[in-house]
Amino acid sequence: MSHEEKDWSNLHPVSPRKQEGPDQDPFSKAFNEKRFSRRGFIGGVLGSAALLAADRLSGEIMWHSVPTDVKVLGEHQDYYTDEVWVIVTGLGVQSGHGIATVLKPAIEQIGAVSYVQYADDGLDIPALAEHINQLQRQRGFSAVNFYSHSMGGTTTLNLLPLLSKSIEVNRMIFDCSPFTKRDVKRDAFWANVIGHTPEGFKGGFISKLAFEGYNNVGPHSNDQLSLLQQLKEGWRIAKTGVSSTVWLDQMRLLVQSDPDKFRQFVPKGKPKAFIRPYNPNADGTVFVKSAQDGWDGYLGPVDHLLIDGSSHANPTQRPDLYAKTIYNWLYPPPEPRPTKGFYPI
Numbered sequence: 001m002s003h004e005e006k007d008w009s010n011l012h013p014v015s016p017r018k019q020e021g022p023d024q025d026p027f028s029k030a031f032n033e034k035r036f037s038r039r040g041f042i043g044g045v046l047g048s049a050a051l052l053a054a055d056r057l058s059g060e061i062m063w064h065s066v067p068t069d070v071k072v073l074g075e076h077q078d079y080y081t082d083e084v085w086v087i088v089t090g091l092g093v094q095s096g097h098g099i100a101t102v103l104k105p106a107i108e109q110i111g112a113v114s115y116v117q118y119a120d121d122g123l124d125i126p127a128l129a130e131h132i133n134q135l136q137r138q139r140g141f142s143a144v145n146f147y148s149h150s151m152g153g154t155t156t157l158n159l160l161p162l163l164s165k166s167i168e169v170n171r172m173i174f175d176c177s178p179f180t181k182r183d184v185k186r187d188a189f190w191a192n193v194i195g196h197t198p199e200g201f202k203g204g205f206i207s208k209l210a211f212e213g214y215n216n217v218g219p220h221s222n223d224q225l226s227l228l229q230q231l232k233e234g235w236r237i238a239k240t241g242v243s244s245t246v247w248l249d250q251m252r253l254l255v256q257s258d259p260d261k262f263r264q265f266v267p268k269g270k271p272k273a274f275i276r277p278y279n280p281n282a283d284g285t286v287f288v289k290s291a292q293d294g295w296d297g298y299l300g301p302v303d304h305l306l307i308d309g310s311s312h313a314n315p316t317q318r319p320d321l322y323a324k325t326i327y328n329w330l331y332p333p334p335e336p337r338p339t340k341g342f343y344p345i
Helices: 026-032 038-062 097-107 125-139 152-162 188-195 205-217 227-240 244-256 259-265 288-299 319-330
Strands: 069-072 083-088 112-117 143-149 168-175 272-277 303-307
Touching: 069 125, 083 097, 083 125, 083 152, 097 112, 097 143, 097 319, 112 125, 125 152, 143 152, 152 168, 152 244, 152 259, 259 288, 272 288, 272 319, 303 319
Parallel strands: 083 112, 083 143, 143 168, 168 272, 272 303
Antiparallel strands: 069 112
């Protein structure tokens, strides 16, 4: 055999699984060292499935009885019988009863005051619209006025095309309502993640408790509260707020809704107002200046109602200021008018 000829008969291909060296990727190296256990993988899958099942079961136990409804608050003073107010609550608020109670003295002269109630088993827009239509058939009113609390503005837009043709939409008030998902300040990343969860995923008490714990202990928590107080607040909100199913449905609605789909149903030339804190930085949930600009361009002429000392959409915490501000918008006082806090701004 010449020195140029090679004998390859004793050489065998080297399996890539057994190849070693600095260029070997970590996954292959770990695989070759048998760090992955089939039993551990199956255990992880089964553990995750068990946690999801426990999460869902805890939700079924905690929330199972409240139905979708639109309720009239108390007895209406028969000033006018041709209109009705509908209070549409925002993220995490199941019933508008508290807000309706605060606003009733300011708005009841125009019409009866009603409020939405979200069902434990999810946000049902067609059912809410049908309850409003049924209320119209029972009471005979011809016009509806909306007060939309926070992301209740998105819910209101989705209701408009489902209302009876015989119902005229008159006044509309948006209280710190984000115009689109881009106006969400608090946890915008999580809003997008949760807003794109599959429709079939309903969550439960464990997942809602985890998020509320994060939401209260995380960077947006109240620095004046101790860690224990923040955890207690997260527990309280998770236990007393809306079901995780409603909460997830609201997130999906906010993230996935396109206001342009409802533009044709927005009444033209009717009174509209946007409420925000006098100091826009006081709202820790929504970029209210951005939201205000969005609603201005979408709704046409919009009155801006600024409430001094307020934060994000909190009529139950500022009842007198809210009632006075809205009353002065509905019934403008004679000159000279105040320059801050009331109509017009």
